[in-house]
């Protein structure tokens with residue numbers, strides 16, 4: 729058995745997938761290298777679809793190659809910012825929206841999510857998920873922009889109306905080297 733709590737991105741995804749069923753529409757807001765996209769595409773199956781956003785051509789190409797290697801073809805790519813999600817996904821239609829913040833590993837570190845755009849994207853994501861759906865955010869504060877972004881995201885999340893949303897936050901409390909943290913937000917039914 730895997731020690732799941734030591735693997736932040738897998739933990740984030742395994743909880744997310746508990747909210748996803750075959751045939752669902754889901755959003756990968758930051759497809760990057762495509763790992764999350766593959767997991768989401770498998771979960772929704774051929775009857776469902778994933779909308780994969782990224783502002784970097786390199787990320788979209790990497791994700792496309794990964795999907796191709798896995799024989800997956802239920803992903804629609806959007807080469808726009810996640811802040812523009814509402815132009816591509818109808819409100820209340822997605823079972824899950826997944827954000828993996830920061831920069832593309834092995835890519836240009838100056839192309840990163842920012843506090844302002846991320847909050848904008850999260851606001852749209854909450855309108856995009858259906859009731860009973862989930863928004864998942866993996867946050868990294870090992871770089872300066874990430875520190876500010878995480879602080880702003882946590883302030884924003886803490887202020888969400890508890891009658892409409894449930895917010896959970898996971899931090900690896902005794903680990904070194906700024907491990908990623910997870911935020912989950914579900915929309916109450």
Ligand SMILES: C[S@@+](CC[C@H](N)C(=O)[O-])C[C@H]1O[C@@H](n2cnc3c(N)ncnc32)[C@H](O)[C@@H]1O
Nearest residue numbers: 758759760761762763764782783809810828832
């Ligand atoms: C940490 S990586 C994502 C990793 C990915 N989820 C995976 O499984 O490999 C962050 C990605 O966010 C992208 N990004 C940054 N700002 C964005 C924005 N406003 N909209 C969409 N993607 C953005 C970056 O180009 C980068 O590829």
